[in-house]
Amino acid sequence: MSDTPLHLAILVGSTREGRLSPVIARWFIEHVRATADVTVDVIDLAELALPAAMPEVPTAEIVAYRERLAAADGFVMVVPEYNHSFPAALKQAIDFAHGEWQAKPVGFVSYGGFAAGLRAVEHLRGVMAELHAVTMRDTVSFQNAWDAFDAEGQPANPGGSASAAEVMLHQLTWWASALRRARGAEAYTVAPDSQRLVGAA
Numbered sequence: 068m069s070d071t072p073l074h075l076a077i078l079v080g081s082t083r084e085g086r087l088s089p090v091i092a093r094w095f096i097e098h099v100r101a102t103a104d105v106t107v108d109v110i111d112l113a114e115l116a117l118p119a120a121m122p123e124v125p126t127a128e129i130v131a132y133r134e135r136l137a138a139a140d141g142f143v144m145v146v147p148e149y150n151h152s153f154p155a156a157l158k159q160a161i162d163f164a165h166g167e168w169q170a171k172p173v174g175f176v177s178y179g180g181f182a183a184g185l186r187a188v189e190h191l192r193g194v195m196a197e198l199h200a201v202t203m204r205d206t207v208s209f210q211n212a213w214d215a216f217d218a219e220g221q222p223a224n225p226g227g228s229a230s231a232a233e234v235m236l237h238q239l240t241w242w243a244s245a246l247r248r249a250r251g252a253e254a255y256t257v258a259p260d261s262q263r264l265v266g267a268a
Contacts, residue, residue, distance in 0.1 A: 077096060078142060078157070081157075082156040091176060092145045125163075151186045153187035168200045173191075181211065
């Protein structure tokens with residue numbers, strides 16, 4: 068077993084002006100760093116220069132982004148719900164990679180209105196299953212999100228939010244550790260026709 072701490076990539080999944088996702092991501096990252104023995108790479112999609120369309124040849128920005136995903140043992144997506152699903156920018160970012168997602172766990176921190184972003188999460192589960200990733204059953208979810216955080220960026224219900232984060236992180240780190248050992252023992256392979264890389268038709 069490796070003594071190297073698990074490395075998590077946290078994707079901030081909204082790029083809209085005025086978005087709430089950085090506030091929620093900061094709270095979650097602070098919680099992770101205070102409670103889990105992991106290293107963290109924060110990938111804010113709004114700060115990346117990813118192209119709007121799939122290029123025939125990967126750009127330098129796509130290559131660098133995929134390298135950051137490849138280095139991760141697991142992922143957390145901070146995702147809002149837009150029209151019963153997740154943002155187009157996040158879907159494009161997911162599609163820019165393929166093998167980097169495989170045999171790794173994915174957790175979700177969702178937010179929205181009454182449904183707390185859970186419809187976005189359910190759509191993401193199908194997408195990530197297609198990419199051979201393992202999604203965590205439990206989520207951290209914020210209902211009526213604009214009222215769920217105070218002026219300092221802290222949850223209005225800190226106990227419940229922290230408890231949900233603990234449950235999800237326990238699942239995520241368990242799977243990240245188990246799958247890292249498995250990938251180290253044997254390469255994960257998929258059928259050739261499912262290896263769809265950037266630039267493929």
